[in-house]
Amino acid sequence: MTAELPQLGSTFAEFSVIDTLIVVAYVVVVEGRLLVVRKRHTTKFMFPGGKPLPDEPYWTAVAREVEEELGCRADPTSMTCLGEYTTAAANEANTQLIAHVYQGRLLGQPTPTNEIEELCWITGQETHLDLAPLLTDCILPLLRQRGQLPR
Numbered sequence: 001m002t003a004e005l006p007q008l009g010s011t012f013a014e015f016s017v018i019d020t021l022i023v024v025a026y027v028v029v030v031e032g033r034l035l036v037v038r039k040r041h042t043t044k045f046m047f048p049g050g051k052p053l054p055d056e057p058y059w060t061a062v063a064r065e066v067e068e069e070l071g072c073r074a075d076p077t078s079m080t081c082l083g084e085y086t087t088a089a090a091n092e093a094n095t096q097l098i099a100h101v102y103q104g105r106l107l108g109q110p111t112p113t114n115e116i117e118e119l120c121w122i123t124g125q126e127t128h129l130d131l132a133p134l135l136t137d138c139i140l141p142l143l144r145q146r147g148q149l150p151r
Helices: 058-070 133-145
Strands: 019-027 033-039 080-088 095-103 116-122
Touching: 019 058, 019 133, 033 133, 058 095, 058 116, 080 133, 095 133
Parallel strands: 019 095
Antiparallel strands: 033 116, 080 095
């Protein structure tokens, strides 16, 4: 599942891949609202997650990142893989993002910790938030199609 990267000369922005970033992301939807976070010194909201450690299984990286970023735990009994998505990185110029995306519930109340400046619950229809391409191009359409978020 690949979101098409902007082509050179695009009316949106010129984009040439210089680097590739491999990450994990955790999708949490509760009562039609999606959890998103914003890291310190950035503007774009994205999913909780981050870079896996060398040889770390993706689901283990999700659990570690959720605990580090939100101060609660990913529920391992609810965790399912949504797939691998390729798109433009949110905060790194000329960087392709390969995201291994999982969805599930949280155990405990999420609180911004470590590098997380802000978290919020969205419907995906907010126009005042700057959302990462993984959200807008890949996961929001999937969640709407599945009826988990409003169209």
